[in-house]
Amino acid sequence: MIPKLPHHLLEDVLEEIRIFVENIIESIGVHGHTVPVLRHVLLTLVAILLAFIAERICKYLFVPLVLRLVKRTQARWDDVVLDHQVLRTACHIVPALVIWQLMPLVFYQYHVVQVALTRLTAVYLTVATTRLVTKLIDRLRYLNTKPGDSTSLYLKSFCGVLKILAIFIAVIVVVGILINRSPMTLLAGLGATSAVLMLVFKDTIDGLVAGVRLTSNEMIHIGDHIALPGGFVDGTVIDITLTTVKIRQSDNTITTVPPLTLVSGMFQNWKGVQDVEGQRVKKMIYFDVRSIRIADDGLKQQLIDKGLAKADDLKGEVVTTALFRRYMEHYLAKREDVNAKMPLLVRQLEATQAGIPMELYFFLRQKDWIPYEHAMADILEHVYAYANEFGLKVYAQAPVQ
Numbered sequence: 052m053i054p055k056l057p058h059h060l061l062e063d064v065l066e067e068i069r070i071f072v073e074n075i076i077e078s079i080g081v082h083g084h085t086v087p088v089l090r091h092v093l094l095t096l097v098a099i100l101l102a103f104i105a106e107r108i109c110k111y112l113f114v115p116l117v118l119r120l121v122k123r124t125q126a127r128w129d130d131v132v133l134d135h136q137v138l139r140t141a142c143h144i145v146p147a148l149v150i151w152q153l154m155p156l157v158f159y160q161y162h163v164v165q166v167a168l169t170r171l172t173a174v175y176l177t178v179a180t181t182r183l184v185t186k187l188i189d190r191l192r193y194l195n196t197k198p199g200d201s202t203s204l205y206l207k208s209f210c211g212v213l214k215i216l217a218i219f220i221a222v223i224v225v226v227g228i229l230i231n232r233s234p235m236t237l238l239a240g241l242g243a244t245s246a247v248l249m250l251v252f253k254d255t256i257d258g259l260v261a262g263v264r265l266t267s268n269e270m271i272h273i274g275d276h277i278a279l280p281g282g283f284v285d286g287t288v289i290d291i292t293l294t295t296v297k298i299r300q301s302d303n304t305i306t307t308v309p310p311l312t313l314v315s316g317m318f319q320n321w322k323g324v325q326d327v328e329g330q331r332v333k334k335m336i337y338f339d340v341r342s343i344r345i346a347d348d349g350l351k352q353q354l355i356d357k358g359l360a361k362a363d364d365l366k367g368e369v370v371t372t373a374l375f376r377r378y379m380e381h382y383l384a385k386r387e388d389v390n391a392k393m394p395l396l397v398r399q400l401e402a403t404q405a406g407i408p409m410e411l412y413f414f415l416r417q418k419d420w421i422p423y424e425h426a427m428a429d430i431l432e433h434v435y436a437y438a439n440e441f442g443l444k445v446y447a448q449a450p451v452q
Contacts, residue, residue, distance in 0.1 A: 068097055068156060091157065098153040102146035109142040131193050137186045144179045147172055173228045181221035188213045211293040212259065261310040262293035270313065271296070276321040277313075284308060284318075329390035329414030332427055336434055337406040342444035343372050350442055359440060372399060372407065375441045379434065383413050388426045390414045406446050 075093060117138055121129045151172050158165035192206035220234075227234040249256065264270075271277060271288055277298065278285040286300040296313060298306045346354075346369050354360040359378055379397045383389050393414040400408040411430070417423040438445050 068094070068153070071097070091161075094153075094157040098150055098157050101153065102149040105149045106142060106146045109145045110139065114138040114142065132187060132190045134190065137183070137190060140179075140183050140186050144176065144183065147176045147179060151176065170228050170231075174225050177221055177224050177228065181217055184217045185214050188217065207292070209263075212263070215259070258294050258309055258311050261314040262291075264314050265291070265296070265310045271320060272322065278319045278321070279308070279312075280317060327393075327414075329393050329416055330418050330423055331414050332411065332430075334411045334427070334431060335400075336409045336411065336431075336438075337403070337446040338372065338409060338438070339406050339444040339446060340402065342442060343370065343407060344442065345369065346371055346374060346442070354440070357440065359437070371441045371443055372409065375438065375443055376409065378437070378441070379411065382433065383411070383430070386430075388416050390416050 114135070117133060118135060121133050124130075151169070154165060154169050154172065158168065188210045192210045223234045223237050226232075227237050271291065273288055273291060275288045276286065277288060284298055284300075284306050286298045286306065288296060289299050289305070290297040294309070296308045296310055298308060300306055346365065350371070351360070351365040351369075354374065355362055355365070360374055364374070364377060376397045376399065380395065383395055383397070384391045389395065390413075394412065395414070396410075396412040398410050398412070400410055402408075411434070415423055415426050417426050435445055
C-alpha cells in the first residue's frame with residue numbers, strides 16, 4: 052500500500068503548485084494552444100525538482116541526524132540495523148513517493164500517460180522497498196553474534212530464506228501491478244501450478260533445505276577442515292550459504308560444494324582435532340621376524356650402558372621386541388610434544404607376511420599441519436635409528452596401510 056498524505060493537506064499542496072505554475076505562465080505572456088503544453092512541462096519540472104530536493108534533504112539532513120541519534124543510544128541493535136548503507140537505501144524511496152503524490156497534478160489531462168507512469172512508479176517503489184527490506188534482513192544476522200559461530204550461521208541461513216521470500220513476494224506484486232491484477236489473485240493462481248513449480252525448482256528447493264539442515268544442525272562451521280571421499284575436496288571452509296559451501300584447498304584454490312552433497316553424502320570434519328588437546332598418530336613399523344630374539348647378556352649390558360633400558364626390566368628372559376616396546380612408550384611419554392594424558396600405546400599385532408607389525412598409537416599436541424608432520428617424522432626416524440640398538444631389523448618395504 053503506497054502511503055498518502057492527508058486528503059486536505061495534499062489538496063492544499065497541489066493547489067499551491069498549480070497556482071505557482073499558472074502565475075509563471077501568465078508572467079511570461081504565453082497564450083493559445085501553447086499554454087497546455089507549457090503547463091505540463093512546467094508541472095513535470097516542478098515534480099522532478101521537488102523529488103530531487105526531497106532526496107537531497109533525506110540523504111544529507113535526515114541520514115546524518117539519525118546516525119548521530121543512533122550513536123548516542125546505548126543499545127547495539129540500532130547501530131547494526133540503522134547503519135549508513137540501510138539509511139541511504141531508504142532515501143531512494145523518497146523521490147518516488149513525491150512523484151507518486153504529484154502524478155495526478157501533472158498528467159490530469161492525459162489519463163493513459165498518468166496510468167502508465169503511475170504503474171512504473173509503483174514498480175520502482177516495490178523494487179526500492181524490497182532492496183531496503185533485504186538490506187535490513189542482511190543486518191539482522193549481525194545482532195549479538197560473532198562471525199563464524201553457530202548462531203551467526205543459523206541466522207545467515209534464516210535470513211537467506213527471508214530474502215528469497217521477500218523477493219518472491221516483490222515479483223508477484225510487480226507482475227500484479229503491470230497486468231493490473233491483485234497479487235492475491237496471482238498467488239491463488241500459483242496454487243494450481245505448484246506441482247509444476249516444485250518440479251522445475253526441485254534442485255533449488257532441495258539445496259535450500261540442505262543448507263538449512265547443514266547450518267542448523269551445526270554439521271560444519273567456518274574454519275573447519277573437511278574432506279570428502281575421493282580426495283577432490285580437502286580444505287578449510289571459508290563461507291557457508293544456503294546454496295553453496297566454499298572450501299579453500301591446500302593449493303589455495305576455491306572449491307564450491309552444494310550443501311546437498313554434504314548432507315546426503317559422507318564427509319570428514321577435522322574440527323574434533325581442534326577441540327581436544329591432541330591430534331592422533333597411528334603408525335605401523337614392520338620388523339623382520341628373523342631378527343627377533345631373546346636378549347643375551349651382552350645386549351642387556353649394552354642397553355644399560357646407553358641408558359636405553361633399566362636393569363630391573365632386563366631380569367630373566369626378555370624378548371627384544373618387548374624391550375623396544377617399553378623403550379618407545381617411555382620415549383613417547385617424555386616428549387613434550389606428545390600428550391601423555393591421552394591414550395599412548397605401543398603394541399605388537401598379529402604377524403603378517405611382511406613381518407611382525409608394531410603399532411605406535413599416541414596424540415601429538417601440534418594441530419597445525421606442518422609442525423604435526425615434522426614431529427611425527429622425528430619420532431619415526433627415531434624408531435628407525437634405535438631399532439638396530441635392540442638388534443631389530445626394520446623391513447625396507449611395508450604393505451600399504
